[in-house]
Amino acid sequence: MTKKLRVGVVGAGIASRHLTGFAWNRELFEVPVLCSLDEERGKALCEEFTIPDYTQDVETLIRRADIDVVDICTPPSSHFEICRRAIDAGKHVICEKPLFGSIAEVDEMSRFVARAEGLTLMPIFQYRYGSGVQKLKMLIELGLTGSPFLTTIETHWWRGPDYYAVPWRGKWETELGGGLLGHAIHAHDMLNYVHGGCAEVFSYGATLVNPIEVEDTAALSVKMKNGSLASLSMTLGSREEISRLRFCFSDLVVESIVEPYTMGRDPWTFVAGDKQHQTRIDEALAGYVYKEDGYTRQFELFHQALMRGDEPPVTLEDARNSLELVTAAYHSQRTGVPTPLPILSDHPLYRSWLPEDRRSFAAGV
Secondary structure, eight states, X not given: OOOOEXXXXXXXXXXXXXXXXXXXXXXXXXXXXXXXXXXXXHHHHHHHTTOOEEESOHHHHHTOTTOSEEEEOSOGGGHHHHHXXXXXXXXXXXXXXXXXXXXXXXXXXXXXXXXSTTOOEEEOOGGGGSHHXXXXXXXXXXXXXOSEXXXXXXXXXXXXXXXXXXXXXXXXXXXXXXXXXXXXXXXXXXXXXXXXXXXXXXXXXXXOSSSOSSOSEEEEEEEETTSOEEEEEEESEEEEEEEEEEEEESSEXXXXXXXXXXXXXXXXXXXXXXXXXXXXXXXXXXXXXXXXXXXXXXXXXXXXXXXXXXXXXXOXXXXXXXXXXXXXXXXXXXXXXXXXXXXXXXXXXXXXXXOGGGHHHXXXX
């Protein structure tokens, strides 16, 4: 009989999508309690997803003996502390992006989790599980793509004044960063997911669209550790919203759909250099086995990993790669020079990428 994990959800914003993912995995998860300071939204989610208990006290949720997993869907500045308290209470943790506010916090949490034997912390990167990007991963594993040359990624969305009317958005202390951290992070994670880590980043960033503290437009040039190059662009000032990923290999060109929030899904295009290789590609794709995607698939794989004692499908190292890219981009924007990776403890932004005049708040959390 499959063990059902009991999840306590913290937050009432993006939590609705998490709850849908758990609902699609009813045989694997149940959610007995939700915590939110927003009573109206929290109780509405409890009613919609038949969650029996509601609380505004996160410590009460964390300390419940009947909870196996704490799922954190709160604003970014609270993630580290809630993760620490949940792990300390003996719970597995799922945490939304961006995971934390520095590479130092990722490294500290990695050590903390390692000392807590048998517990797992899984960051959220649900876009990885779209069938388009999964097909590309399959073709790479089959050796059918050839050498990687260039990747281009566009995250061109629209965010107007209403979006930033939410008090914690657009501020360094609470959102921890701008579009690079909170919006393009999923597409950029797929760059790491496909090609591995980055080796060097050069970036321009600007605040052009809204009167906010953080960047809403950026352009990045990236050298990957595998020798390929990448060009990344992000803006929250695109009246037509698109996300597009394009991968050029020696034997194949792969391009995503442009739908902004499900760009990992089909139909992706896979174009080979000649008819014979196109036939091999088409035959391989015909054998692809479709599965659920998004949160549903990531949560399914999380359950599977816990039952087997394996690493989660998205690891702290994956989150570190993602935040290294962000850290390097911010450092390059401020220094005007390329930033090499990895970001280690002697790097000036290792403990925080916040501007100097904003770090006192972070240090006091």
